Amino acid sequence: MAVNLREPGALAPIAGARWASVDAAIKKPGGDDMALLVLDEGATVAGVFTRNVFAAAPVVLARRHMAAASPRALLINSGNANAGTGRQGEADALVCCRRVADSLGVAAEQVLPFSTGVIGQMLPMSRIEPAIPRLAEAPAEDGWLAAARAIMTTDTVPKGFSRRVELDEGTVTLTGISKGSGMIRPDMATMLAFIATDATVPAADLDAALREAVNASFNSITVDGDTSTNDAAMLCATGAGMAVDRHKPGWAAFVGALRELMADLACAIVRDAEGATRFITLSVDGATSVDEARAVAFTVAHSPLFKTAAFAGDPNWGRILAAVGRAPVADLAIDGVDIALDDVAIVAGGQPRADYREAEAAEVMSRAEFTVHIGLGRGDAGATVWTSDLSYDYVRINAEYRS
Template identity: 55%
Template sequence: MAVGLGPLPGFFPVAGVRLGVASAGIKKPGRRDLVVIEAAPGSHVAGIFTRNQFCAAPVTLTREHMSRGQPRFLLINTGNANAGTGEQGLKDAMACCEALAVEAGVAPSEVLPFSTGVIGEPLPVDRILPALPAVLKALDPNGWADAAHGIMTTDTLPKGATRQVTLGDRTVTISGISKGAGMIRPNMATMLGFIATDAAVEPKLLQSLASELGEISFNRITIDGDTSTNDACMLIATGQAGNQEITRESPDLARFEEALREVYMTLAHAIVRDGEGATKFVTIDVQGAASSREALDVAYTIAHSPLVKTALYASDPNWGRILAAVGRAGVTDLDLNALTIHLDDVCLVRNGGRAPEYSEERGKAVMIQPEITIGVDLRRGEMRERVWTCDFSHDYVTINAEYRS
């Protein structure tokens, strides 16, 4: 049950980008499980990837291809992660790139592969290759919604965001899709994200924006603490809006970056809202920390606590579980009498113990809400960080117990 996640927006098409979807029958017959995103010649592509050392073959190959120049096609399959597949996995991913390159008339290094699904199973190349002509034939500037459906795995709803912003006398478009519902943990959070703009952006700045915005969005979400082998979030800039190229010195940078940040945040939060079995969308807001790392350590300790997450599902204001998580987060010389802990605006902890004005009724009134903020003020510095997570329900266990069946 997705928390506060509505239908897809009416996507603004991005000049220079087309998307196509087809069925290869990778895991289930008839399911749309193959997506291609085409970027016009002259486009630039940036990205961030999983930090899991057992990264999947397509991640390794995508990084290699990006080091050779600017790609033209992104090839995405669901139903199979092509991870933990050794040398054969690399050969299979390359075979798909080569076949698409022949069909599209480009070099194999201009194709970037992405996979998501079950780990450890060989990629069914024999099913993917015959579907490539169909997915290329389906390429359409208005294919964003179909592509959002095509990259789903255990997601219950497709995820997308779209914005337009005026830069000078030009209207610039930003549209994006994401997928993910489980095995979600920063570094990155199993998720894929594909965002495109028709703005002209200086290539080094484009990579900086992909890294910086990915860090405060996709690298601040967690569902279950597991970092996937396949995570990637790509940012494409076609330059076809006709704007003056955006650089670090451009007066338009702030306006463009804010619109892009909104898309990144919307797509990242949508993953948490659609977390496997999720019934609560939870913001962990830690302020007053001595460093960013300290604030994140506290936030993630709370977010990853099974006891906190199950209390959230039960709408049980068992604030002792939150207090215990703060205490074991590894903050040295923590002044217990200085810090405070809140549920929304209800103070739970002050002066080292339960706040005098707190009552179970007030705590319960917050916990039954579908969206909750757990606020911690360490009162030892100026740093503040936010992490977004969800609860653990019976459905989370069921979904993951039956994932391969």
């Protein structure tokens, strides 16, 4: 059950970006599992991908195609990751690109493939190939929510958000969808995400905006510490609307809206984490650098002892203290460390507060959402990371993943 997360309502269409979704029976018949995003000519596209050495075949091919041509279409399938499939996996992904290209009248290099699902299995090409012409027949600007459903795997809720930014010259619209519930850990993006805007943005500026927003969103979440082989986050500017670039006054507002949108998508993944019952914010300040603050936050976020205590609603703050103490921070002075759960102060100057009452902390940890505040007392930098608890259902879902 997702933590305070509902299915999105209407998502704003983006002029120049059209979606289609179909059921190709890759997973189980009865639900769409393929989606196609078609972009108007002249669109610019930026992307970031997994750093996992065993990058999936579609990731390898998408990187190659982005270096060769301007993308016109993105093809996504769920239910099969096409990862760990060797040369045949790449060949199958290329066939998919060629089928899309033939259907749309573009070059194969202008099609980017994406896959998500079970690793180590070949794509069911006999079902995928006939589905591609059906996809190409009916792309529509209002297809965002259907596409969000089609790319789901263990997700329980489709994830999507829209933003409108009022600038001096006019309005810019952004809409994005994402998928992910498990195998979530920062090392680029940690899932699949597709965002589009009707703005006209130079390629270099679009890439810079995406990378800045990724660091404050998808690279600031973790569910289980596992980075997928298939991670990708794509940002498309269709060019149907006003021009926005880093030299214009509206650039900061545009990037700010993009960062907020992507943070919403990232937090939706954590809220829908496999088996999650808690949405936890880890806020670290008083660090000497952002990297140091993130290192402390992620050490706590990846602690199975802390995460299981969170599931139980047990304010066993010693698990937080122990994780802070083993974080990769040189010469951490414990007398500068403070810890609080929401507004309940627990540790001050490295020691338990005399007025600490466990019942108050237990009430905080019984909430569906709470924040762990950690002060290091050694600088002015800070960072925020979002994570979930670790429940019985997380083990069950992953134990039964292929059954």
